[in-house]
Amino acid sequence: MDASRIKGPASDDSHNHFERKEVASEREHKHNHLEEESDSSPSDTIESEIGDTDESGEAQKKEEGSFSQFAVVNDLVSASERVLDNLDTTSATFATRNKSYSSLARLSKAHHSMMAQNVRRQRFVTGKYPLYVSVQQNPTKKWLGQAESQIYLNGTSIEKSLASYDAFHWLDDKERRELHGDYEFLSLELLAEIHVKKPGYVNILPKGGAGMSLAKPKGDDGVFGWKSWKMRDNLASRIDGEASTSEEDGERLWVTGFSLAKPRGELHTMDVESGTISSVNDRTAKAIQWPNEVASIPSQSSGGSELEDALLVTDGFLVPGKDRGGLYVVRNPGNAMSEWRVCLTGVTNLQDELIRTGEGDWFYHRAVWMDLTGDGRLSILAARAKLPLLKSNNGAQEGGAKGKGRGQLVWLERPMPHSFDVKTGTPLDVDGTVFDPFSARNTPWKLRVLDEGPDVMFSVADLDPSDDTVEVVASQFFGKKLSLHSLRVGPEPKVVFRRTIDDRCGSAFSSILADLDGLASLKPSDVRPTVVDSGSTVVSLKEGDAFSHLLVTSHECSYAESSDQVSANSDAVAEAAATSHDAQTKIDGGSLFGYRIPVGKGAWKTKPWPRSVIATGFKVEGQISNMINPGAPGFCYTFFPHRSDKKWHRPLIGLAGDCAESAYILRPIEEPSNDAKGTDRSTKYALMTEIKCGSTVGSLAIGYEDLYSAAQQSGYSQQSGYAKIYVPCYEEDKVLVFSMGSGEDEYAEEDDGW
Numbered sequence: 005m006d007a008s009r010i011k012g013p014a015s016d017d018s019h020n021h022f023e024r025k026e027v028a029s030e031r032e033h034k035h036n037h038l039e040e041e042s043d044s045s046p047s048d049t050i051e052s053e054i055g056d057t058d059e060s061g062e063a064q065k066k067e068e069g070s071f072s073q074f075a076v077v078n079d080l081v082s083a084s085e086r087v088l089d090n091l092d093t094t095s096a097t098f099a100t101r102n103k104s105y106s107s108l109a110r111l112s113k114a115h116h117s118m119m120a121q122n123v124r125r126q127r128f129v130t131g132k133y134p135l136y137v138s139v140q141q142n143p144t145k146k147w148l149g150q151a152e153s154q155i156y157l158n159g160t161s162i163e164k165s166l167a168s169y170d171a172f173h174w175l176d177d178k179e180r181r182e183l184h185g186d187y188e189f190l191s192l193e194l195l196a197e198i199h200v201k202k203p204g205y206v207n208i209l210p211k212g213g214a215g216m217s218l219a220k221p222k223g224d225d226g227v228f229g230w231k232s233w234k235m236r237d238n239l240a241s242r243i244d245g246e247a248s249t250s251e252e253d254g255e256r257l258w259v260t261g262f263s264l265a266k267p268r269g270e271l272h273t274m275d276v277e278s279g280t281i282s283s284v285n286d287r288t289a290k291a292i293q294w295p296n297e298v299a300s301i302p303s304q305s306s307g308g309s310e311l312e313d314a315l316l317v318t319d320g321f322l323v324p325g326k327d328r329g330g331l332y333v334v335r336n337p338g339n340a341m342s343e344w345r346v347c348l349t350g351v352t353n354l355q356d357e358l359i360r361t362g363e364g365d366w367f368y369h370r371a372v373w374m375d376l377t378g379d380g381r382l383s384i385l386a387a388r389a390k391l392p393l394l395k396s397n398n399g400a401q402e403g404g405a406k407g408k409g410r411g412q413l414v415w416l417e418r419p420m421p422h423s424f425d426v427k428t429g430t431p432l433d434v435d436g437t438v439f440d441p442f443s444a445r446n447t448p449w450k451l452r453v454l455d456e457g458p459d460v461m462f463s464v465a466d467l468d469p470s471d472d473t474v475e476v477v478a479s480q481f482f483g484k485k486l487s488l489h490s491l492r493v494g495p496e497p498k499v500v501f502r503r504t505i506d507d508r509c510g511s512a513f514s515s516i517l518a519d520l521d522g523l524a525s526l527k528p529s530d531v532r533p534t535v536v537d538s539g540s541t542v543v544s545l546k547e548g549d550a551f552s553h554l555l556v557t558s559h560e561c562s563y564a565e566s567s568d569q570v571s572a573n574s575d576a577v578a579e580a581a582a583t584s585h586d587a588q589t590k591i592d593g594g595s596l597f598g599y600r601i602p603v604g605k606g607a608w609k610t611k612p613w614p615r616s617v618i619a620t621g622f623k624v625e626g627q628i629s630n631m632i633n634p635g636a637p638g639f640c641y642t643f644f645p646h647r648s649d650k651k652w653h654r655p656l657i658g659l660a661g662d663c664a665e666s667a668y669i670l671r672p673i674e675e676p677s678n679d680a681k682g683t684d685r686s687t688k689y690a691l692m693t694e695i696k697c698g699s700t701v702g703s704l705a706i707g708y709e710d711l712y713s714a715a716q717q718s719g720y721s722q723q724s725g726y727a728k729i730y731v732p733c734y735e736e737d738k739v740l741v742f743s744m745g746s747g748e749d750e751y752a753e754e755d756d757g758w
Contacts, residue, residue, distance in 0.1 A: 126155045126162060126194040127169030129747050130671075134691040135167055139194070139698065139733075139740060151197050153740060169193070172747070190645055191745035192693065192729075195711055195722070198281075198739040200272045202261035203732035205297055206705035206739060207541045208276075211254030213300040213311030215273050217339045218282050255709040257730060258315070259739060260295035264323060269295040271317070273338055276728075279712040282338035288345045292319045292334075294326040296369045297541065301333065302382055304418075304441070308373070313337075314442075316384075320367025322391040322409070329367030331386060331416065333442050346442050348384070348416055348449045366390050366412075369460045372537045374474075376415055376497040384416040384449070387478060389459035409482030411459020413489060415497055416449040455489050455499045461639075463517050463539025465551070467601070467608045473500060474536050475608070479512035479556050486512050486556055486599070488608070505613050506556075509597060513559035514639040516540040520598065520672075520686040521552035522653045533601055533608070542641040542706045544655055552686065553598050554613070555642070559635035559662070560594040561624055594622035594636040596659060596670075598687035616687035619670060624663040638662030639703050645744050647708040647725040657689055658729070660701045667695040667704060667731045695742070699735035706730075711741055 128135070138156040157165035165171070169191055209215075254277055261270030268289040274281045283289075296318040302308035315337045320329015330349040336342040349368075371386035391409040421431030421439040431439035433446075440446065458478030467475045467490075476489040486509050490501035506512075516539040523532070538545045545551060596618040602611040622636040642655040649655075659668040671692040706729055710722045722728075726744040733740060 125169070127191055127745075128155070128157055128162060128165065128167045128193075129169055129172045129191050130189070130692050131167065135693045136696065137192075137693060138696045141736070153194060153197050153738075155194055189747045191747040193722075193743045193745065194740065195728070195743040196741045198257075198259075198274060198730075198741065199737060200259050200261065200281075200739060201270050201737050202263050202734055203259045203270075203737070203739050204262055204702040204734060205258075205260045205295070206703050206730045206732050207258045207298055208255050208705045208707040208730070209258055209298070209300050210311060211256045211275065211277075213256075214258070214298075214313060214315040214334075214337055215256050215275075215282070216311075216313040217336045217342065218273070218275070218280070253709075255707045257705065257707070257739075258298050259732065260298060260317070261734075262294040262321070262326070264326075267293060269293050269319070271295050271298075271334075271337070276707060276709045276711055284334060284337050285340065285343055288334055288337075288343065291345060291347075292317055292332050294321045294323075294329065294367070295319055296321075297371075299371065299373070302373055304382055307380065308382055316371060316373075318368040318371055318386070320365075322367065322389070327367055327390065328365040329388075331368055331371055331384065335442070346444070346447050348442075348447055349451060350448055364390060370462060370539075371416075372464065374464070374536070376491070376493055377417070377495055378493050379495075381418045381420065383418040385464070385476070386414050386416065387458040387460060387462050388412055388414055389482065391482070409459065411457050411478075411480060411482055412453050413455045413458040413462070413476060413478065413499075415452050415454050417452070419446045419449065454491065454497065455502065457483055457487050458489070459483070461514050461539060463515055463554070464536040465517055465533050466536055467533045468606065469532075469534060477505070477515055477517075477539075477554060479509075479515035481511050481513055481559065484511055485509065486515065486554075501609065503609065505599065506597075506615060509556060509615075510558035510560050510591075510595075511635065512556055513635070513637075514539075514555075514557040516555050516640060516642070517545060517551045518553045518555045518598075518642045518655070518657075519545060519549065519551045520642075520654055523550040523552055540639075540641055541703070542643050542658070544642045544644065551601070553600055555618075555640050555657070556597045556599065557637050557640050557659070558591075558595045558597065559638065560622070561634045561636075561663075591617060592621045594664070595620035596637065596640060596657070598684065600684055600686075614684060616684045618657070618687050618689050619659075619668075619691070622661065622664050625665045634663045636662050636664035637668070638701070641704055641706065643706045643727060645727055647727075654686070656692070658704050658706065660704045662702060663700060665697055665699055665701060667697065667701050667729075669693045669695075669729075695731060695740075697731060697733045697736070697740070699733040702732055702734060704729060704731060711743070 128137070136158050138159070140154050140156060142152045142154045155162050157167050162168050254275075257274040257276055259270070259272045259274070261272075263270075268286075269292045271284045271289060271292065272281060273283075298318070299316045301312045301314040301316050303310040303312050313336050315334045317332045317334060318329070319332060320327055330347045332345050332347050334343065334345040336344070349366075366388040367390065368386055368388050371384050373382045374385050375381060376383050376385065389409060389411045419441050422434040423432045424430065425432060433439045433443075441449075457480050458476065460479065460481045462476050462478040465475050465477065466473075472494065473490045473492050476491055478487050478489065480487055485507040486505040488501075488503050488505055489499045492498055492500045517535050518538075532550050535545045535547055535549045535551055537547070538551075598616045598618050599613040600616075602608050602613060604611075624634045624636050638660040640660075641658040643658060644652050644655050646652075654672040654674075656672075657670040659670070661667060669692045670689040673688040673690050706727050708725060708727060710724055711728055722743050723745040726746070729742040729744070731740040731742065732738075
């Protein structure tokens with residue numbers, strides 16, 4: 005793997021996989037204050053110490069036992085430099101938060117040198133008011149091979165912002181209450197950037213499934229011999245003896261990418277714990293030219309409770325040359341010795357090109373595993389689409405008179421074994437060998453069309469647990485509506501009821517089931533709808549959970565024409581997200597809608613699904629890269645700040661801006677208000693943070709495992725259990741990783757002893 009592809013803090017080794025993020029600081033005016041206090045010019049010492057990465061071996065040995073001290077003084081020096089301008093440096097002490105400290109301006113040169121060993125962290129705290137985070141590139145750091153992303157908060161450097169993590173910890177309780185509420189009191193940190201080509205979709209899957217064969221051999225070095233995140237030489241030996249995350253509980257990041265110009269796709273994976281990056285081989289990359297969403301593959305022998313070392317990949321897009329997509333299974337992905345792939349929707353030739361099978365050129369974005377026949381076989385339910393751009397041989401356009409895009413809900417039936425071994429029950433093929441549903445003999449799978457309409461994304465619910473049907477709720481992008489399809493499970497699955505939920509939602513894109521009422525922990529009921537597949541790659545709801553709403557994004561193409569309008573658009577999103585929704589009838593550009601599921605036996609069939617506008621005003625940035633099917637926003641997600649959601653009643657909402665070139669986090673509004681009668685209070689959300697990336701953000705991924713956790717022994721600890729947000733930046737060829745936290749200083753106990 006390329007050692008430069010994951011970058012965190014600046015490192016002492018030019019071959020590091022991680023280099024620590026540095027905040028671009030404007031220290032010149034701060035150094036002047038230090039120069040006035042000492043003729044020895046400690047500011048020069050600070051600058052030289054930060055820039056010097058080749059420290060002596062003796063200094064390293066002293067530092068190895070003092071990580072906690074460095075962490076404490078690093079927070080102190082960051083805060084001290086900001087308060088120096090406001091301090092009376094002629095006084096021997098100053099007081100803050102009922103404590104008295106010696107003036108840092110009077111510390112010796114040696115103390116300043118010690119404080120300068122650690123680089124600054126790009127951390128900030130969310131509050132009552134929207135926080136606009138701009139991620140810009142530092143060309144100097146890029147030239148040096150370091151992590152080049154640099155954060156600005158509300159248009160200013162992080163050191164000068166009141167939202168700075170370090171500045172926040174100098175506020176007293178009254179000031180904190182003024183700037184920050186209770187629920188939204190969270191911290192965010194730009195933790196690292198992962199360098200991969202053209203990242204489009206990002207997804208966190210269990211480590212114990214696809215990519216299992218890439219797991220580090222037992223007894224291998226915990227850090228693969230790297231020095232990273234300012235780790236010292238002998239730290240590897242200390243980490244080696246520590247227990248690592250189990251395969252079942254661990255996380256693996258999957259990143260898919262695509263390009264208009266190249267006849268191959270991008271499919272990469274990263275072990276979150278170790279930071280190891282792997283990629284599929286060239287044959288797989290050339291066969292799957294436009295990979296979209298990926299999914300784990302459940303083991304049939306375990307009834308779906310275990311996962312195979314295999315990946316289900318959806319493929320294709322409406323671009324000519326990429327529109328002949330399919331569904332692929334990649335076994336042992338990333339393993340150079342044993343990886344292979346097979347197409348479930350067609351046959352490939354020796355050049356790995358998909359051969360037309362009479363079905364036409366369809367592309368796929370989403371596929372889920374389900375037992376549709378009721379006999380335990382896990383088949384595939386998928387949506388597929390096509391947008392004919394060329395005329396057929398008879399002069400007519402496919403898909404209708406005007407060449408309108410089409411969508412279909414399809415079922416790919418899992419083949420049945422020929423027989424079973426009488427002694428062991430092992431499924432056997434016709435030749436007596438162990439039955440493999442993905443072998444060349446048993447592919448492609450039989451495909452049947454269940455209904456017309458669903459084209460891109462969908463979710464699956466059981467709206468009436470007392471009957472033998474499940475309900476597919478589809479956001480139709482080409483059909484510009486939200487539809488419901490009741491599917492009877494049995495030997496011959498078929499749609500027995502359908503209805504249009506909303507035909508005024510525009511180009512519906514993402515649709516997921518959400519629990520905005522806090523119902524997920526309730527016991528199953530015959531009248532309460534439950535989740536079969538939430539429709540989201542972020543698993544905040546599992547099968548059998550109750551839910552209250554359906555979230556849908558309208559993927560509209562409305563351009564932001566100037567930088568001033570971009571700022572106005574951000575304000576419009578924030579304002580719309582905090583408005584009384586039922587009173588708001590105007591929809592401006594792309595939007596996020598919330599539909600409440602009607603209550604009562606069979607109400608979902610006959611009653612309206614009340615719609616609320618959660619946020620609107622999303623605009624497309626007028627970049628050259630946004631010329632093909634532009635729209636905003638993209639996918640939506642619900643998640644909790646911490647792995648244990650007991651503290652939070654309602655989830656956060658994440659939004660991938662797509663061509664809006666931002667990622668958004670919305671927080672629930674819990675304060676009582678005088679809303680009009682009939683207002684759905686559960687859909688009241690406010691913009692918490694917008695992360696402006698300057699490039700297409702096609703999706704988001706949320707994980708909870710510490711990123712490269714072994715390296716955190718270096719003093720840059722993450723608060724375990726809090727969400728890690730992965731934001732792909734398509735044109736920048738990188739994935740940004742943000743870490744959430746409680747907002748409380750992880751070194752608070754040590755600070756009290758200083």
